[in-house]
Amino acid sequence: MRHGYLALLGLATLLSTAACSHKTPVAAATPPAPMATSAPASAAAPMATRSAPAPATTPRAAATPTRSSTMTEQERATLNQSLARLEDALFDYDKATIRQDATTALRDDTTVIRGILSNYPSQKLLIEGHADERGSEEYNLALGDKRAAAAEEFLITMGIPKVQLTIVSFGKDRPVCTENTESCWQKNRRAHVTAAP
Numbered sequence: 001m002r003h004g005y006l007a008l009l010g011l012a013t014l015l016s017t018a019a020c021s022h023k024t025p026v027a028a029a030t031p032p033a034p035m036a037t038s039a040p041a042s043a044a045a046p047m048a049t050r051s052a053p054a055p056a057t058t059p060r061a062a063a064t065p066t067r068s069s070t071m072t073e074q075e076r077a078t079l080n081q082s083l084a085r086l087e088d089a090l091f092d093y094d095k096a097t098i099r100q101d102a103t104t105a106l107r108d109d110t111t112v113i114r115g116i117l118s119n120y121p122s123q124k125l126l127i128e129g130h131a132d133e134r135g136s137e138e139y140n141l142a143l144g145d146k147r148a149a150a151a152e153e154f155l156i157t158m159g160i161p162k163v164q165l166t167i168v169s170f171g172k173d174r175p176v177c178t179e180n181t182e183s184c185w186q187k188n189r190r191a192h193v194t195a196a197p
Contacts, residue, residue, distance in 0.1 A: 085112050088105065113193070126195065127165060129144030129145050130147070131171050131172045132185035133172045133175065175188045
């Protein structure tokens with residue numbers, strides 16, 4: 001009987017082992033869990049669709065700067081009429097400080113300049129510095145630069161945006177008067193505001 005019991009116990013062990021070994025393939029069948037890793041592949045698909053709109057934004061950004069900034073002939077004529085109303089700021093001999101009469105001229109010019117920049121917001125203005133014929137070319141170029149910078153600084157203090165102003169010195173190369181008289185030299189010692197090219 002004891003042998004029968006042992007045989008029965010051995011048979012039960014064999015069956016349970018067989019049953020366990022039969023469950024192992026089911027456990028091996030669980031590696032379809034890597035199918036869950038295929039879910040990121042489907043998550044990658046939305047990423048691919050996300051990258052598709054990026055080219056659409058690029059042409060939109062490129063299309064924005066296609067505004068025309070050129071002036072018509074009529075607008076250019078109106079601008080030139082406004083610029084013709086500006087007065088030159090005159091300077092003393094060998095000086096670059098703003099005199100009282102230059103202060104008045106530049107203050108009056110500020111009103112006209114504001115109107116120009118309001119009507120033509122992309123227009124930049126050029127402040128030319130000039131000198132009379134006396135002195136060397138190099139000295140007068142440096143003096144003209146100081147005069148243009150002084151006029152620019154004055155206009156900035158009056159509220160004109162610095163980004164819309166540019167300075168240049170012509171020294172004694174562009175006189176408005178060519179006589180050898182003090183009154184003529186005075187006209188040449190100036191800061192002149194015009195439209196930047």
